[in-house]
Amino acid sequence: MDVIVCVKQIPDPETPAAAFKVDEAAMQVLPAQGISPVISPFDAQAVEAALRIKDASGDGCVNIISLGPDSARDAIKHSLAMGADEGYHLKDDAFEGGDAWTTALALSKAIQHLGVPDVLIFGRQAADWDQGTVGSIVAELLDLPSATVLRAVELNGDRITVSRVVADGFENIELPTPCVLTISNEFGDPRYPQLRQIMQAARKQVTEFTAADLGLDPSEVGAAGARVQMHALYQPTSDVEVEIIEGDTPEEKAAGLVNALREAKIL
Amino acid sequence: MAGVSDVREIIAGDGETGVEITRNVRRWVDEQVIPNATELEHSGEFPARIHADMCEMGIFGITFPESHGGLGLSFETYSAVIEEISRGWMGLAGIINTNVIDGWIIDEHGTQEQKDRFLPGLATGEKQGCFTITEPNAGSDAQAIRTTASRDADDYILNGNKLFVTNGDRGDVYLAMTKTDPSAQPRHRGISAFLVEKDTPGFSVARTIDKLGYKGPETAELFLEDARVPADNLLGGSEGRGFQQMISGLEIGRINVASRATGVAQAAFDAAIVYAQQRETMGQQIAQHQAIQLKLAEMATKIRAARLLTRDAARKKDSGQRSDLDVGMAKLFATEVALECSLESMRVHGGVGYTKELPVERFYRDAPLMAVAEGTNEIQRIVIARRLLELYKVE
Structure with missing residues (x-):
């Protein structure tokens, strides 16, 4: 069974809060000094899901697509090191400044260019902007059935049985192929790449596609084609003040607390 | 970090x-x-x-x-x-x-x-290898070993005991230094190395030895009592070359020890610089006190030097050139830095650093091993000095 996984390289979500900075004027996140970007953790789980499908089906390929600047290559290489077969990098200055829509458009063109596989897998959301929409938009553009936020994926002949994480429990459904899946963190940990596979991945060529290679006009992608307009980007600040309620007895303290809560109009 | x-x-x-x-x-x-x-x-x-x-x-x-x-x-x-x-x-x-x-x-x-x-x-890693030179009466003076190997038809009969054998209880194959000619002069000409397999008759693990730190790998004492080892297991197939063969491996071991010393020092520093920004005294983070800043700066500088010295030594080894001097300097310096940083990290932490609640006490117990293992740092200095005197010989 052939699978394509779309992955994204993002600022390391483990970056300490103190090292996270945004340039409010340019409305951009500034890369943290000395902390390398990483593959979005949900996407690493998506690669894991794809590799398990390949193992269970006994044949097929797991191919990786990533849209992004030079650093996106590392997310592709990481996926290859985990065991994926081929990597494709959508790299073009025209892609810069895009949104979920332009990303999904470019990815869907690349998928059509490579041939729609049996299963298309995404992380439930990129762990930087957390929008969680690219997978669903690609499904819509390619007119494919989709199931999102999955904690389990099983092959069932040529159909796929999945378990979705929903607000009040789990929802088990079956999909035909080809289909689009998005993987949630409940799926489980991705494998650690073997050092030999890291070595082989480092030697492997990654194919690059520009907008023109995919038949896209520069006006359709990147900032030019974006449908979301950002008005401001800033780090929220939270000022927490602590007030100690004094009192000689627990009863006095409790009465003081009730008064304070009333004053704050919480009670 | x-x-x-x-x-x-x-x-x-x-x-x-x-x-x-x-x-x-x-x-x-x-x-x-x-x-x-x-x-x-x-x-x-x-x-x-x-x-x-x-x-x-x-x-x-x-x-x-x-x-x-x-x-x-x-x-x-x-x-x-x-x-x-x-x-x-x-x-x-x-x-x-x-x-x-x-x-x-x-x-x-x-x-x-x-x-x-x-x-x-x-x-x-499926098989555990062990490397045994040390004996009760032969440590830094490796040529003083007393374990003997004498030829008997297609086998050698090994007798003696080996001490401080890292991974010794789980070993599958033990590279062991023995004397095939105890009376040879110079002594190293009588030394031969054998690959002793764990199921060899007459080979046994006498005991494991408890230590201050360096837990994980066990440290064992081995007995060889009329242990019968096939001649095919004589390293390289010829007698009298064991000393050079075994000593050549020490450089590999010292790259490992210098690297692990750098890692322990880094861990000690990482813990210290985080804690220094969490702990407050006299109304400010202790990281704002100059006394603590001096420690952090010293530690980070020495760790960086240890790392660069160690990688440089490894590169020299990779180049195929003689690297005993480079590797020796890296081992000596990095292990002293690990000792110093583990103690300094404990000082930055104060009392809590001495407890088993935090890993600093582990770094502090692990660090001394590296200054005494794979050649004590005292022997290391002698080796460095001897090589320097060769290189700078005045006629």
């Missing part, structure tokens, strides 16, 4: 591969080793799950030839990986070390048949 990773990633040897491998091992150490190390270390148990992970990832085989199941990568990459692992738990580097030493010696000096028989298992 932020800010230093760029320096940690100075690995020229294997290009992108070396950097990627180091990053992946770092992530595994952060996720799997650091959260479990202290509890496992205090329990004294062998870390079976972590060991299985290291085998699965292929960490044992980094420097082994590709023809025998290894990755054929540089000692520079190996050094960076050992540093990362030791940042989590120094003992793990000791489990790897004896396989890598044995593998290098067998690849360099063994017969083709010995390479084919022993290298694949050592490269995957």
Whole structure:
């Protein structure tokens, strides 16, 4: 069974809060000094899901697509090191400044260019902007059935049985192929790449596609084609003040607390 | 830790591969080793799950030839990986070390048949190699060993005992230094090395020895009582070359020890600089006190120097040039830095650093091992000085 996984390289979500900075004027996140970007953790789980499908089906390929600047290559290489077969990098200055829509458009063109596989897998959301929409938009553009936020994926002949994480429990459904899946963190940990596979991945060529290679006009992608307009980007600040309620007895303290809560109009 | 990773990633040897491998091992150490190390270390148990992970990832085989199941990568990459692992738990580097030493010696000096028989298992970590020179009366003066090997038809009969054998209770193959000619002069001409397998009749593990730190790999004493070893297991197939063969492996061991010292020092520093920004005294973070700042600056500077010295020594080894001086300097310097940083980190922490609640006490117990193992730092200085006097000889 052939699978394509779309992955994204993002600022390391483990970056300490103190090292996270945004340039409010340019409305951009500034890369943290000395902390390398990483593959979005949900996407690493998506690669894991794809590799398990390949193992269970006994044949097929797991191919990786990533849209992004030079650093996106590392997310592709990481996926290859985990065991994926081929990597494709959508790299073009025209892609810069895009949104979920332009990303999904470019990815869907690349998928059509490579041939729609049996299963298309995404992380439930990129762990930087957390929008969680690219997978669903690609499904819509390619007119494919989709199931999102999955904690389990099983092959069932040529159909796929999945378990979705929903607000009040789990929802088990079956999909035909080809289909689009998005993987949630409940799926489980991705494998650690073997050092030999890291070595082989480092030697492997990654194919690059520009907008023109995919038949896209520069006006359709990147900032030019974006449908979301950002008005401001800033780090929220939270000022927490602590007030100690004094009192000689627990009863006095409790009465003081009730008064304070009333004053704050919480009670 | 932020800010230093760029320096940690100075690995020229294997290009992108070396950097990627180091990053992946770092992530595994952060996720799997650091959260479990202290509890496992205090329990004294062998870390079976972590060991299985290291085998699965292929960490044992980094420097082994590709023809025998290894990755054929540089000692520079190996050094960076050992540093990362030791940042989590120094003992793990000791489990790897004896396989890598044995593998290098067998690849360099063994017969083709010995390479084919022993290298694949050592490269995957499936087989545990051990490296035994030390005896009750022979440590730094290795030529004073008393274990004998005498030829008997197609076998050799080995008698003696070996002390402080790292991984000795779980060993599958023991590279052992013996005397085939106890009366030879100079003494090293009578020394031969054997690959002693664990099921050899007459071979036994006498006991394991408890230690201050360096838990994980056990340390054993071995008995060889009329142990019958096939002549095919004489390293390289000829007698009298064992001393040079075994000593050549010490450089590999010292690259490992210098790298693990850098890792322990880094872990001690990481703990100190975080704690210094959490702990407040006299109305401010202790990191704002000059007394603490001086310690942090000293530690970071020395760790960076230790790392660069160690990688440089590894590069020299990779180049195929004689590297005893470079490796010796790295081992000496980095292990002294580890000792100093583990104590300084404890001072930054104050009382809590002395408790078993935090890993600093573990770093403090692990650090001295490295100053006395793989050649004490006193012998190390003598070796360095002797080599310098050769290089700077005045006629």
